[in-house]
Amino acid sequence: MHRRLDARAPGFAAEFDRLVEAARDTDAQVSDVVAQVIAEVAKNGDTAVATLTQRFDRIDLAERGFEIGAAEIDAACANVSPELMAALELAATRIRAFHEKQRPADHDGTDAAGVRAGYRWTPVDSVGLYVPGGLASYPSSVLMNAIPAKVAGARRLVMVTPTPDGRLNPLVLAAAKLAGVDVIYRIGGAQAVAALAFGTATIPAVDKIVGPGNAYVAEAKRQLYGRVGIDMVAGPSEILVVADGANDPAWIAADLLSQAEHDPAAQVILITDDAAFVDAVAVAVDALIEKLPTGATARQSWDSQGAIILVEQLLDAVPLVDRLAPEHLELAVADPQPLFDAVRHAGSIFIGRHTPEAVGDYVGGPNHVLPTGRRARFASGLSVTDFMKRTTFLECSAAALAAIGPAAQTLAEAEGLIAHAESVRVRLNS
Amino acid sequence: MHRRLDARAPGFAAEFDRLVEAARDTDAQVSDVVAQVIAEVAKNGDTAVATLTQRFDRIDLAERGFEIGAAEIDAACANVSPELMAALELAATRIRAFHEKQRPADHDGTDAAGVRAGYRWTPVDSVGLYVPGGLASYPSSVLMNAIPAKVAGARRLVMVTPTPDGRLNPLVLAAAKLAGVDVIYRIGGAQAVAALAFGTATIPAVDKIVGPGNAYVAEAKRQLYGRVGIDMVAGPSEILVVADGANDPAWIAADLLSQAEHDPAAQVILITDDAAFVDAVAVAVDALIEKLPTGATARQSWDSQGAIILVEQLLDAVPLVDRLAPEHLELAVADPQPLFDAVRHAGSIFIGRHTPEAVGDYVGGPNHVLPTGRRARFASGLSVTDFMKRTTFLECSAAALAAIGPAAQTLAEAEGLIAHAESVRVRLNS
Incomplete structure (x- = not known):
């Protein structure tokens, strides 16, 4: 059975911590x-x-x-x-x-x-x-x-x-x-x-x-x-959907299961401000799982790694999103811009009700190779620069070296790197 | 004794391969x-x-x-x-x-x-x-x-x-x-x-x-x-100097030893088109090592990992540079621009006779944390983007989803990911 958390309940912080720390990487002895x-x-x-x-x-x-x-x-x-x-x-x-x-x-x-x-x-x-x-x-x-x-x-x-x-x-x-x-x-x-x-x-x-x-x-x-x-150290997929109560529960259920069907260890989480919507999505998830050829995998993921979090208001989701730093973040709300502006850590963000994550998996344009396991805190999805490297360069004229060389010589001597200092000194004294 | 290679000699390719493959990472059982x-x-x-x-x-x-x-x-x-x-x-x-x-x-x-x-x-x-x-x-x-x-x-x-x-x-x-x-x-x-x-x-x-x-x-x-x-997997320092015969050998010797003094496993290589300059630099290196407080380390590096390569003409250095993909590349030649334009793999390049690598270690501006061990083939020096991450985003209107969603649905079905397809389908049919 998926977890349900209420951000206003006592003990929420500890329960949410467990969600954040949930070990999902398959630790096979390979x-x-x-x-x-x-x-x-x-x-x-x-x-x-x-x-x-x-x-x-x-x-x-x-x-x-x-x-x-x-x-x-x-x-x-x-x-x-x-x-x-x-x-x-x-x-x-x-x-x-x-x-x-x-x-x-x-x-x-x-x-x-x-x-x-x-x-x-x-x-x-x-x-x-x-x-x-x-x-x-x-x-x-x-x-x-x-x-x-x-x-x-x-x-x-x-x-x-x-x-x-x-x-x-x-x-x-x-x-x-x-x-x-x-x-x-x-x-x-x-x-x-x-x-x-x-x-x-x-x-x-x-x-x-x-x-x-x-x-x-x-x-x-x-x-x-x-x-x-x-490219990166990759783990099981994850999706975090922030949704208001005006969504069709079947749409959000499909979005959640689109990641759950990948892997029994996939993490799928819904955050909403509408208590009735919590139940409606849970019912819709159960109904859709029954119809899926991938239902067995999706069921394992939803039961073991699924969670629905109820918050007082949608902006309360922001610190939770940043803690989870999800691979995929959907903002299925009437006014996504304030949430979009406030979130800092996510692999890729899907904005509005008509942007299911799956469209980004195939034809959106942005890359679907994205950081998992909270790595969006420090890592990015695959991009062109992953297949390039940056070479820096420096060129001093004699005058330029005269301007900045003495400081280099001073620091090199302070670090005890005398050949470093010497390589500047011989040129300054020429 | 440092190695001497002649690019025109038979057996050069094999000898150069050994230089490229030289295992220098300290493989302690840690x-x-x-x-x-x-x-x-x-x-x-x-x-x-x-x-x-x-x-x-x-x-x-x-x-x-x-x-x-x-x-x-x-x-x-x-x-x-x-x-x-x-x-x-x-x-x-x-x-x-x-x-x-x-x-x-x-x-x-x-x-x-x-x-x-x-x-x-x-x-x-x-x-x-x-x-x-x-x-x-x-x-x-x-x-x-x-x-x-x-x-x-x-x-x-x-x-x-x-x-x-x-x-x-x-x-x-x-x-x-x-x-x-x-x-x-x-x-x-x-x-x-x-x-x-x-x-x-x-x-x-x-x-x-x-x-x-x-x-x-x-x-x-x-x-x-x-x-x-x-940041990166780092190994011993290295410098590759491409120099013509018009340089003061003492300058180039200091540049080579500025990396040799870091680590007995540092790799320091000179490529030149002037046979007399080969000898002159070797003499200057020996003279400077004697005067260095860091001479013992520099001597170990120079003797075990040092090399001077004689080439027919300076542009012949380019494929050698690219194979070695050095952390630091100095172009101490009269006209560095053609070499600079041609080189593809290097961590950082120091252009002209008045740009000793050491000035870049301290006050040049570019970062001195650079890829070693031929990693400049695929990696870059430290930069601002190493402390940032890129979040992609996607937003479809209902009309935009109608335009590109069917292709996503088709591909998801072909991949057997039916919840993916469903998350698009429910929205297209709404």
Whole structure:
């Protein structure tokens, strides 16, 4: 049974704290297994990848080849209906348009001391994109990860996806083609992540690895963080809906369950100022769960991680939102602007009654790869700058160095870094 | 003896590969110790911190108090010479001015379909800044980490620094005061990082932890990454100098040794097109090392990690630079612009003969916290945006949802996410 909290009741603060601290990350003991897989791939390259792929996916890479070639991709795309292809294309177009607005500006200026200083952005050369196989194999994720990389200007975009027993998701391949992925390998798991990080005879190493995956994939990325860049540490989905009593309860129920259906550990929370609406949404949730093919998962999430919080007035939701720092925040209220202005911590905000979170998952434009587990306190959703890096620069004329060099020399000497000081001193005294 | 490579010699590619792959990260077996410290602090809070501080720093926190109070800070500042204080103030002013240019722009737009989409930047609420004690206790690092956080608008900036046997670095406290640090605790090591991540009765938890530290501190940050944000995985310093034969060899020797004196594992490399200059710099390095109080460290670095690479022409340095993706790149050549334009991967670039890297360590303006270990391929130096996060947003009117919602519904159904589809469908059919 989902939790119900009343912000005016005694004990609310402690109860809300428990909600905030709820441990939802699946803490599987995968760390050692993953470390072993990484070591094997680092040492034995393609051979290790092939052995592990045979074991986990029952695929003979020597026979099938590592790469999913153009013919296979084209055959898969031919199976995608025109309606689906049009939807994918609309999504790609809208995602691209939004991300093109994220290209960061360079800076280059000279100050009063005559010092030129600035920074410039350049793309990451090569990006690896992990795409899960099986149930969580989503073409929308391909678009959301690949398009920002292409907009950033990455030269090479490599996709890996497991094909257990040879099963391919045609939509995933269609999305990859649409997004401009350069090459696709039929490998998955920690071994695929390790292959991307170290490179093998077949698979060239990449600089950054992004994309969702199971606990093994996530742990492999975490362990390889630093050797390569990664997108983020991701946890189960979450949605926080702030809604007034004027909403159709069925709409809000669908919104809550749209995240609950992802994962039994998904956190779905409604905050409202209307006591009658609390009951109405709970009834609507139960009714919709019955009809969902994903109902079993949604039921687990709603019962174990679901919560409805009643507040005196809607603006009282703001500090609660900021504590939870939710991945997705819906503001389904008559006047969302004051709430929108006041909230500080959220991955992405969906404003008004006609903006269900799901529209943002596919065709809104903003990225659906977002910080979970309260990480919106310090982290952002995926963007073009995740596939770029900023190089700063500095240029002193002799006169500029004469102006600011002595202070550098003084500080270097105070820090006991005498070669630092010397490198300034020799130039000042020349 | 440092290595010498000739880009025109057979076997150069393999030799250069070894330079690129040189393992320089100190791989101490600290992981288990750190995991234990983190678990202790998570469980026992202040008590654990006090016990560990007594053990490692021989400080009784019950007697001395966790906090370094205003009186102690003011007393320390009174010991700083006016010349040093002026140098610190110049550094702070210049660093602040440069970082103020990094404040990112928001975006808010409505497209042809009537969909409003955008993003806005907000500061991280609270930041923890680690400052090492002992030899590597640098006031310049305080400024470089604290000022971007303040420019970003962080509400609370907490510093931790160990004071072994009660020793305080007055300059570090002066820099903290100058940079606007809100509170300073006399704790260090993995226990300080854990206290900042989890919070204790005395020390409120922060959202992001930055700053340099020893292997234990670095490992603690790595293990807590995800629970809190961290700045980066940092390794030993490195400098790559591209210089023509018209430079004074003593200048270039000082530049190389300015990084070598940091760490026996620092990597210092010169690339030049002048064979005579190779010898001249090697002689100048040996001469300067003899005079340095930091000579022993610099000697270890130069002998084990130093290299001079001779190229046919200066532009041949570009692919080598990009492979090494150095933390610091100096372009000490007559015409640096073509090299500057061509290089893609470097943490920070120092242009021309009168821009020794050290000036950027202190007073240039750009940040001196930079990616090491070839991470400039995918990572950037510390900036204002490291203390901010971007929240995207989306707003559909009923008409806008009618325009783009059907595609979202189609894709959600194809992915088997029926509650997603339902949340759009109910609104389209209303």
